[in-house]
Amino acid sequence: METDQYLEVFLDESREHLQAVNDNILELEKQPEDLNLVNEIFRSAHTLKGMAATMGYEDIASLTHKMENVLDLMRNHKLKVSTEIIDVIFLAIEYLEDMVNSISEGNDGKKDVSGLVQRLDQIEKGNPVQDSTETRIDAQDQVVNSDDLGLDEFQITIVEQAKEQGFFPFQITVELTDDCILKGARAYMVFEALEDYGEVIRTNPSVEEIEEGNFAQSFSMIFLSGKESTEIKTIIEKVSEVKQVQIGNLVTISNAINPAEHESVENIAETAAKEETAATTEQSSQTSVKSSGSKTIRVNLEKIDDLLNLFEEVVIDRSRLEVIAENISSHDLTETVEHMSRVSTDMQSLILAMRMVPIEQVFNRFPRMIRGLARDLNKQISLEIYGADTELDRTVIDEIGDPLVHLIRNSVDHGIELPEVRQQSGKQAEGRLILRAFHSGNHVFIEIEDDGAGINREKVQEKAIENGIISRDEAEVLTDDQIAGFIMSSGFSTADKVSDISGRGVGLDVVKNKIESLGGQISIETKAGKGSIFSIQLPLTLSIIATLLVKVQKETYAVPLSSIIETVILNKEQIMYAHGKKVMDFRGKVVPIVSLAAVFDIPEAEAHEGNEYSVIIVKKGDKLTGLIVDSFIGQKEVVLKSLGNYLGDVFAISGATILGDGEVALIIDPNALIK
Structure with missing residues (x-):
């Protein structure tokens, strides 16, 4: 069957089903007795399996098939939901997402899923959650971990054949001394020493990474040999700068790869239609009203x-x-x-x-990510999401995901403290991370807020001076937020040590560049000991917007209606001053006022004549500002046109439009004028 024509539909629907599985698994962890959630997850996995099998993506089909078996046991009360099982399912979701993304990039979507399939198989059989490659205690009563050394079907066949010929599989972990400089060279010498005594069939990490020294202080391998474990250990220990050697016999290899127990992908494809009918019937019995046909189409x-x-x-x-x-x-x-x-x-x-x-399409990925990061860092973190229904242009949605990931990982790693540290400072052990989105004018704001330690001014300031970004005299007059902004500089890092989460001196500068390339801005608010807020301002990229046209001298300007609270005629005596700046009383609140003529330095602008001012009250979040203009013309829907690269960064101007009489009017960005 020719499947290319269905590829886009397959990718879109696969992502939808994976997101549904992800969301429901998170809920299931909180409500392990809710079988309705299990049924929803089962249906999504089942549909994904059928689609993948039909399209010929074997690895996706085999993995979802195993997931389906485990979920089926759950919904039939034969298996209890546990954190360990949910961890494995989350790992399966990550594998499936990787494969779907690979297919979307034009690849074949293949991935070695055999190890994960075996783990799911062990769960299905009621065995403890562990890798399917079993280990036993070695001669020195030391348990050897084989978590990341799962063998594929071909390698398992080699091991079984080697056993018949008198060779035994050993799992070996080699740890080098802390002061070893040429790690790759030492690892190569270990492989060379073993060369005459057997064969290495798998390493962790890969051989190339080991020989390049891209590992911590230890690496592992599965080694086939006819020698005793003590003899092999002695051979390795002769290599200089080897600190410790752990060896265990792999006495059994899981029979998860068993033709009698596993359906072939072809069989899955053949039965998918029948199973889909059954699942659909079951689903319809739980739904009182169901549409008779599809109500959507996909348009490029x-x-x-x-x-x-x-x-x-x-x-x-x-x-x-x-x-x-x-x-x-x-x-x-x-x-x-x-x-x-x-x-x-x-x-x-x-x-x-x-x-x-x-924007929930982006936000939905973060609960699972926070769960994993909190466990890795031994922290307690609650994630709160507000404004997930805030809408944003599709092109911006596609680009904003990675910058948000960087910022969230940074807040989790550097911002939120360990539980014991938080309690010592009088905080709750569980840290709060708030992700919110909201509209303001023709912009969307996304904020990442944490109640952590805040950004250390002294540390950032000293690093900025050391890097030559500012002088010590300049630093003294800058606010805490301005100093905090330097963490967005290229290669800037105050991390005491490099971690897998963040702190490599890259990331935040990339975030800033990416956001600015989308026509947005990023700012930081921080308070020592209280936390930080990263605020991202993004254009809606709406090409047609409703505006209020106003006159300032002979110039016509358009102010987006979505930013306007009210228009006011202000008497001259109602203008007050605070700290030398003009302010007004707006419904009991002191609001700063700004003259557009002064902002844009309009020629012929003279001292205001008369006793009244025309004022537009605009908002950004909970902040208000009054804009003084000469007169109001009226409401108008206009086409927002970019000023182009040459005039792309004009203060307080977001674009221009052509009016009905052919006149060009500039469109004001009120967010830039709000004090």
């Missing part, structure tokens, strides 16, 4: 882009027609233009909605 994003570009021209022509209708004074023409305006407004809302997707 480029087609929506083309449609939006064409519609932008319609909006410009609509504005031109409105001006012409006002001048001609024709009832029929005016009525037609008004109807066209109403219809086109609805059309543009639909087109823009097609591009917008909720």
